[in-house]
Amino acid sequence: MGNASENKPRIPAGAGEIQVNFCKNPVCANFGRPASDGVQARGPGAKDRDRDSYTVVSGKGGPFLKCGKCGEHIPIKSNQAIKEEIERLSFYLNPKKSPSCPNVKCPNHDAILIGNYNKDKYWAFGKTKSGAKRLRCKTCGATFSIKPPEMLMPTRRHKMSHKNATIFNFLLAKVPIRKLSKRIGVSPQTIYDKIDFIHRQCLAFAGERERFFNERKVERLYIAVDRQTHIINWPTADKRKNIVLQALGSADRESGYVFAIHVNYDADLDTDEIEDDAENSGDYLVSPPFRKYARVWLKKEYQAKAKLPKKEDTSGLEKSVIEGINSSYNEINARDDVEAYDMPTPDSMLPTKGMIVHSEYTLYAHFFILKNMLRGVNKVRFYLDQESGIRAACLSAFIDKVLEKRCDAFFVRINKNYTQPEKLGLFVKSKREIEDFRESNPYLSELADFEIRRLMIIAEMQRLVELGKWKDRWLLYPFPHMSEPEKAICYLTSLREKSYDYDNEHMARLYEKASLHPIDRFFMQARRAVSMLERPISSASTTGRKWHGYNAYNPAMIAKLLDIYRVYYNFVEVGEDGKTPALRLGLAKGKVDVEDIIYFSEA
Numbered sequence: 001m002g003n004a005s006e007n008k009p010r011i012p013a014g015a016g017e018i019q020v021n022f023c024k025n026p027v028c029a030n031f032g033r034p035a036s037d038g039v040q041a042r043g044p045g046a047k048d049r050d051r052d053s054y055t056v057v058s059g060k061g062g063p064f065l066k067c068g069k070c071g072e073h074i075p076i077k078s079n080q081a082i083k084e085e086i087e088r089l090s091f092y093l094n095p096k097k098s099p100s101c102p103n104v105k106c107p108n109h110d111a112i113l114i115g116n117y118n119k120d121k122y123w124a125f126g127k128t129k130s131g132a133k134r135l136r137c138k139t140c141g142a143t144f145s146i147k148p149p150e151m152l153m154p155t156r157r158h159k160m161s162h163k164n165a166t167i168f169n170f171l172l173a174k175v176p177i178r179k180l181s182k183r184i185g186v187s188p189q190t191i192y193d194k195i196d197f198i199h200r201q202c203l204a205f206a207g208e209r210e211r212f213f214n215e216r217k218v219e220r221l222y223i224a225v226d227r228q229t230h231i232i233n234w235p236t237a238d239k240r241k242n243i244v245l246q247a248l249g250s251a252d253r254e255s256g257y258v259f260a261i262h263v264n265y266d267a268d269l270d271t272d273e274i275e276d277d278a279e280n281s282g283d284y285l286v287s288p289p290f291r292k293y294a295r296v297w298l299k300k301e302y303q304a305k306a307k308l309p310k311k312e313d314t315s316g317l318e319k320s321v322i323e324g325i326n327s328s329y330n331e332i333n334a335r336d337d338v339e340a341y342d343m344p345t346p347d348s349m350l351p352t353k354g355m356i357v358h359s360e361y362t363l364y365a366h367f368f369i370l371k372n373m374l375r376g377v378n379k380v381r382f383y384l385d386q387e388s389g390i391r392a393a394c395l396s397a398f399i400d401k402v403l404e405k406r407c408d409a410f411f412v413r414i415n416k417n418y419t420q421p422e423k424l425g426l427f428v429k430s431k432r433e434i435e436d437f438r439e440s441n442p443y444l445s446e447l448a449d450f451e452i453r454r455l456m457i458i459a460e461m462q463r464l465v466e467l468g469k470w471k472d473r474w475l476l477y478p479f480p481h482m483s484e485p486e487k488a489i490c491y492l493t494s495l496r497e498k499s500y501d502y503d504n505e506h507m508a509r510l511y512e513k514a515s516l517h518p519i520d521r522f523f524m525q526a527r528r529a530v531s532m533l534e535r536p537i538s539s540a541s542t543t544g545r546k547w548h549g550y551n552a553y554n555p556a557m558i559a560k561l562l563d564i565y566r567v568y569y570n571f572v573e574v575g576e577d578g579k580t581p582a583l584r585l586g587l588a589k590g591k592v593d594v595e596d597i598i599y600f601s602e603a
Contacts, residue, residue: 008286008290009037009038010035010036010037010038010039010040010056011034011035011036011037011056011065011076011289012037012076012077012078012079012080012289012290013037013079013080014034014079015079015080015082015083016083016103018079018082018083018368019034019079020034020077020079020082020364020392020396021034021035021065021074021076021077021079022034022035022065022074022396022399023054023065023067023069023070023072023074024072024074024391024392024395024396025067025070025072026395026402026492026493026494026495027070027494027495028067028069028070028072029053029069030053030054030067030068030069030070031399031403032399032400032402032403033052035052035054035056035065036052036054040052053067053068053069054066054067054068055068056076057073059073059336059337060336061075061335061336061337061340062075062076062287062288062289062336062337063076063287063289064076075337075338075339075340075360076289077289077339077360077361077364078288078289078290078291078294078295078361080141080294081289081294081295081358081361082361082364082365082368084143084295085295085357085361085362085364085365086365086368086369087142087143087144088128088266088268088365089260089262089362089365089366089369090365090369090372091128091132091145092203092204092206092207093207093210093211093369093373094207094211099112099113099135099144099146100112100113100118100144101121101122101137101139101140101142101144102142102144103137103140103142105140106137106139106140106142107139108121108122108137108138108139108140113135113146120138121137121138121139122135122136122137122138123135123136123138124136125143126268126269126270127145127268128145128268131196131200132145132146133145133146134268163184163186163194164194164197164198164598165594165595165598166184167180167184167191167194167195167198168198168564168568168594168597168598169594170183170184171195171198171530171561171564172529172530172564172565172568173529174528174529174530174531174534175531176531176532177191177192177531177532195557195560195561195564196560198564198598199560199563199564201597201598201599201600202563202564202566202567202568202597203563203567204600205567205571205596205597205600206566206567206570206571208600209582209587209588210259210373210587213373213374213376213587214372214373214374214375214376215375215376216376216586217376217378218374218376218377218378219377219378219379220377220378220379220380220381221252221253221254221374221377221379221380221381222252222253222254222380222381222383222513223250223251223252223253223259223370223380223381223382223383223518224250224251224253224383224412224515224516224517224518224519224520225248225249225250225382225383225384225385225390225394225516225519226248226249226384226385226516226519226520226523227246227247227248227249227385227387227390228246228247228249228523229244229245229246229247230244230245230246230247230263230533230558231243231244231245232244232245232351232553232554232555232558233553234349239349241347241348241349242347242348242349243348243349243350243351243356243555244342244348245263245264245265245356245555245558246263246264246341246342246359246362247261247262247263247523247558247559247562248260248261248262248362248363248366248390249261249262249519249522249523250366250370250519251518251519251521251522252518252581252585253383253513253515253518254584255581255582255584255585256518256521256522256575256581256584257570257581257582257584257585257587258519258522258566258569258570258581259370259373259374260366260369260370260373261522261562261563261566262362262365262366262369263362263558263559263562264342264356264357264358264359264361264362265351265354265355265356265357265555265556265558265559266295266296266354266355266356266357267353267354267555267556267559268354269296269354269355271299271350271351271352271353271354271355274293274296274298274355275298275299277292277293278291278292278293278298283298284298284300284301288301294358294361295357295358295361296355296356296357296358297344297350297355297356297357297358299350302344302350302356303344305343305344306344306345306346306348307346308343319417320415320486321413321414321415321476321486321487321488322465322467322474322476322488324413324415325386325413325467325468325474325488326467326468328386328387328413329467329468329469332387332388333469337360338388338389339360339363339388339389339392339393340358340359340360340389341359341360341387341388341389342356342358342359351555353554353556354555354556356555359389360389360392360393363389363390363392363393364392364393364396364397366393367393367394367396367397367398368397370397371397371398378406379406379407380398380401380406380407380408381407381408381409381410381510381513382394382398382407382408382409382410383409383410383412383489383513383514383515383516384409384410384411384412384492385411385412385516386411386412386413386490391409391411391492394409395409395492395493402493402495403495405495407493408491408492408493408510409492409493410489410490410491410492410510410511410514411472411474411489411490411492412487412488412489412514412515412516413474413487413488413489413490414484414485414486414487414516415485415486415487416484416485418485418486420482422485423480423482423485424482426480426485426486427480427481427482427485429480430478430479430480433456433478434449434452434453434456434479437452437455437456438452453479453512454505454508454509454512455508456478456479457475457477457478457508457511457512458504458505458508460475460476460477460478461475461504461507461508461511463476465488472490472492473490473491474488474489474490475488475489475490475491475511476488477489477511477514481517483517483520483521484515484516484517487514487515489511489514491507491510491511522566522569525565525569525573526561526562526565526569529565530561530565532557532558532561533558533561533562533565567597568594568597569581570582570587571587571588571591571592571597572591572592572593572594572597574591579591580592
């Protein structure tokens, strides 16, 4: 990232292999073809002089690419910001090595830091979530971290280690910090210190198992992706505004394994230092995707957006799944940037420590990290929450597999606004409809229920409903479930002649597997297990502001507790079959004891 400059490229330069500034419409000839970052030829014969088919246009949310093939407007994004977010979120997956620039093409790749030797080749760049020192290469801008000796074998240096397992277990049994402090006879600060330690151990334990998953050959995976909002309590009575964070998670449909849970908050950044540098370097004068600090919400930028009229939140009020889909499309169309869903409001504020990351950069990083983790998977199917930013990030990271028809993506929309008796009524009605369908033709009487379901889905595929500005075609799923009583599914990766849209049997199987339940179950269990993750409440006196006695006051706690619970959920918690998600996926040989995580050592 450089300083502000009037001679900026047409689009942000690529960062390594990352270049996401292309048309995201799968049926467009420009799908996956990035715009040129060079000056475009003009005048007669320009098309024959290496001119691409994009036009850069301005808008309220920043510059956009207008696709000359299909007319879509694509928000321009900073590839460097995506790379930085990938490095922040995936540091635990990197094996220990001699500290030097990780870019193999950089002259500093061999400039290993030993004491003060080669120190002049790097800048200090904050710390990682685990407390490791982060550095930035002065030559190429790549970042990396160095673990101090005490972090390599933390279990040997941690005081009161006999209480670690007790704190771990009580923490995931919804015991609030103050009650936990009194119960085991230590100060609240000691509990927070122990959480930091447990968090480091959980990441080290998971990293040792997950960093090699990309070498495994897996035929196919079906992955559910959804998001969850977390509210941080206001710190003082005179600042009654919430810090709002977004968490994005991905879970395997078959095993339940949660591959990643990422929160758009960087606790390691120094707010004052970055704000001063943004002012001095002229970052505020540059359009957002070209900024040095494009990844994070800067103070003036946040305040300007927060002054805009607040849009009424109608989520959860829809009477049908179609109403919910249309409501989401309307909300997305009203945005300045269709990929950005974390807009400030008059009731929200920035944290005083650390910085909030623009949600779309966390989304992009999430899918690029998944791309690396799933490198050995032959075919992957994504079932996504209906969110344009999630769709764009998924297609950008997996563009090669999409074009090869080894990756497909679907929107899944669930209407959960039903009482338990209503859900049961829908379920019973569905059973009756299956029997009616079976009895409608004599030859169906010998078919199994799953075969009947697929035939009914194929019949429903002839009645797809076009919704939204983009005329997306939605299938109304005919089999309600207690956890997903009303559901609609939209196929996002049709490539026309390359697609198997017309292979009805194959498409019916993909529609049948569509669900957000694997990741929604994790989110629900996390809220039930950890007091600080519990859903907050609001009242008429606080309008849009929300507060809960047990919620966190420090936003860093949200990411730490979600990380801790993810490891517990994957490796410790067993299902009705007596297996953990990690065991089902092949990442563990059995249920892991909490002590094995707490006292894990990479040495």
